[in-house]
């Protein structure tokens with residue numbers, strides 16, 4: 312069964328016409344995360360270029376740092392912003408009950424039904440404060456990927472001091488692949504996330520001004 316029906320949403324939109332969709336702390340942490348992520352991705356691509364894992368490199372027009380040393384400095388500087396911001400987000404998400412309320416439960420039937428509704432243009436977008444099951448799955452999934460990219464990053468940053476963590480990933484080389492694949496997943500998520508935010512103009516407005 313779909314998580315939201317059009318009539319539920321219309322009723323809820325009428326009852327609360329100027330509902331705050333994202334609280335201020337979510338918006339502040341979201342945009343700080345977006346900024347830090349862009350720095351991490353662009354500097355990461357420059358680091359990758361120094362010793363590519365695959366048969367391609369990234370154009371210097373989309374990398375940050377100019378060379379390996381410069382990129383590592385950017386990566387390790389933005390890392391603190393990303394980690395502190397991410398830890399506050401996780402702590403607030405758990406403490407305020409937001410994760411439980413917004414992202415759970417996620418059921419396979421709900422995901423299949425909402426994916427089908429989305430593909431046939433039947434998914435309602437009237438109440439943006441309620442996530443459909445596909446959104447819930449993607450948002451919960453990207454949080455897990457965010458945790459994994461930080462852990463694999465720590466594993467390749469300090470493979471001696473954090474050798475147990477590095478070993479958990481199956482060693483330095485595997486951790487490096489995990490780190491790269493998480494980056495690719497974040498980039499794919501970002502493309503879909505931005506395209507959908509632009510296609511549903513109200514959701515972009517909600518993220519920016521909270522209404």
Ligand code: HEM
Pocket residue numbers: 348351352354355356358359360362363364386390393394460461462463464465467468487490491493494497
């Ligand atoms: C606490 C967080 C992070 C730490 C400690 C960290 C650490 C590192 C280190 C040490 C490297 C160099 C690996 C090598 O020498 O081969 C690296 C590479 C890289 N990082 Fe991160 N990173 C973090 C988060 C991120 C994030 C959030 C992204 C992007 C979303 C990212 C993207 C990349 C990419 C694309 C590379 C190049 C992959 C490679 O060729 O190995 N990193 N990171």
